[in-house]
Amino acid sequence: MSTEMTALETAKPAIVSRPYLLRRLARDPLALVALIFLVVIVVAAVLAPMLAPFDPYDTNLRMRLRPPSGQHLLGTDTQGRDMLTRLLYGARTTLALGFASIVVGSLIGTSIGLASAFYRRLEGPLMRLVDILLSFPSILFGLALAAMLGVGMDSLVIALGLSAAPPIARVARATAASVMQAEYMDAGRVIGLSDGALIRRYLLRNCAAPIVVYCSLQFGETILLAAALGFLGLGLQPPTAELGSIAAEGRSFIFLAPHVSTAASLLIFMIVLSCNLLGDAFRDLTDPKLQR
């Protein structure tokens, strides 16, 4: 027990404490704006059923493609549904999709990374597999998987998660490989801890910070990929509102009713940009080399 405590104490400085992180973040105005924007969007998305002024599925062809007005603040879409409502629900779906996928992706990626660092004989085959997967552009990989697994939320999450996993696996392995050199790993082994306990208590905890930061960077990319699949028609089936498919649905009418595609694309752009800015800021903050 006491040995374990020591090990954790040794590990501690690697994890930057939360209040310190937030204080440092406040000094980066761009990241702060991104954070506020994301919080607003996430809250709006979560509360969509309460905030939305209309029913997201109530079609009315006679009201279609209306420009923004007093009644419909952002106009109506190709089915005459309120755009603001569709965007709120769309953001909800897209964010949920991105979040679920990144969770799946980080679980798969971290498992592969840690396993290949811990069991050296697995390293070759596992990391070569990751290299093969990385050699495909993620959009191609995602497309192939989505087409193979069919449409639906579950298969989409799996497709997106699997496309996000390879780079996470690589980061996890690199971090884990350096943790493996630490003395507390040897100490843990000497006192007879099982492999499972070693991985869980020492390896995972000490790798967590960089992986989490990397995942926050990947989050934006996953959202973008989800939107791209939706745009290409491999996303969720109608009438589900999803930002990528809203952008696609308005594309034919870009001259007639530019608000449909523009609003959805702009929202995707802002969310992904915010995620990237925030991810960059986190990386800078947690990178010891960049700390003065």
Added chain:
Amino acid sequence: MGTVGKRAAGCMLSLALATTAVMAQEPDTAVVLRVSDADRYDPQRSTALAAAEILYMVGETLVTLDRDLKTLRPGLAERWDVSADGLIYTFHLRRDVSFCDAKPFTAKAVVGTMDRWINPDFPGVSKWKAGKVESVKALDDYTVEYRLKEPYSELLYQMTQFNFIIIDPAQAATLKDDFGVAAFNGTGPFCFQSWTPRTQTVLTRHENYRWGPSFMANSGPAEVAKVVWKIVPEEATLAAALQTGEGDVSFAVPSWALSQLQATPSIQLLRPEAGFRTHYVGMKITRPVLGDKRVREAISLAIDQSAIAEAIFFGEAEATKSYYSEAARDFNPKMKLDAFGYDPERAKALLDEAGWVSKGDGVRMKDGKSLSLIFYGFTDESFKQMAETIQGDLRKVGVDLKVELYDPTIVWGKLKTQDFDLYQMSYPYLSAGDAMNLYFPSSNMPTPNRMNWNDPKTDQLIDAGNRAVSAEARFAAFAEAGAIIHDAVLWKPLVNEKLVVVAGPRIAPFKPHGISGAPLYDGLDLKLAK
């Protein structure tokens, strides 16, 4: 900086020149734009409408169809007689016709054409259109006897279709698989010059042509020296190309682009007198819920087809209440079509009556099961929009529609299964009998009779219509069959699509033909504006 500026200006200039070079077209040439190419230009081996478009210009049929799509007119045959028992058709051929290679057209070509097509060893398509053929013989150089095993009332109408285009049998025998790919020798107003798959097909004027059908304004030779059919796969690009003058004519312009093109003063929108293509939603009556006719009628009444015609087709389609157009031959005007209107209140009442009740605004339930149906559709833009509209309309009466859209490569396979309740489709047809022969005989289950309509009376009437030897008997049989299938509410008819030909300023106004897949027909009326 100065040199860079100059270079940039130079680049702009050459770009502008290149654009004008594209715009300034060859004199005496018409450029037709379309989105897809055919697999080959052999009338007996292709079912693609893209093949028909070109084949009607380079080849001809014995019998032709007037612009009303009902009246038969002479083509390569100047007249024909039919025996009283409806088994022997005797065609008297024109004597002034020659092929593009100057070879005279005789009865041998007709016999060779038919022999090649109906030969069981030949991988031809749509052979059923020829009827049950006993033999096709040349009585002399200009008389052909077409003998059937049983009467076939649709034969002369089917003979106006592109599959019946008379080929040069000697060329087909020499070229084999390359026939309709490397070359095609026909009797049409244009000659097949070259084909670059998925890029363009070039046709040149048949200089000796003088025998155009009576319903064309010009009887030959063609007004333009050359027709170039170009492929522009993206609809939006195609619409833009018409505006910039890169192309002269197209009938593949999507409805949403028409309103934009209409605002361009130099662009003309031309419409044929008649044309038959209907969009519908089919219902599989063997599925648990749809076995109840009240539910089918409720679904039909809940869908507002006039909103679809106005909004999704921008008015370039008319809402319909029958499976095929009222203008189609053998349409029965006495059928009751009340079940195909739009009346959501009546739809709700019917569902209540059938035991499907809802609490509040939610999905209706019966015996603990919710009224949830599976809908298969296409991913194409207008189909997708229609699917969403139908889903929205049904939601308003308490029916939950699970829409599954598939792209063209897999949708046909999916539609062969028994796993869906509703599906969407659009189809071209010649007449009421043609439509019924395709969709409603029990022998056509599971596809295209995806409704699983298995009714001996319908089968018997369609068969009687096919075998009828008089127009009256044919009408009587098809009209009764029509009444039966409409009464059963197997489809929700949506709209009759109106074909629109878009022509640029270089083209003189002309009247398109409504025949399936070939609004320019033989191209005789295609003329450059002076």
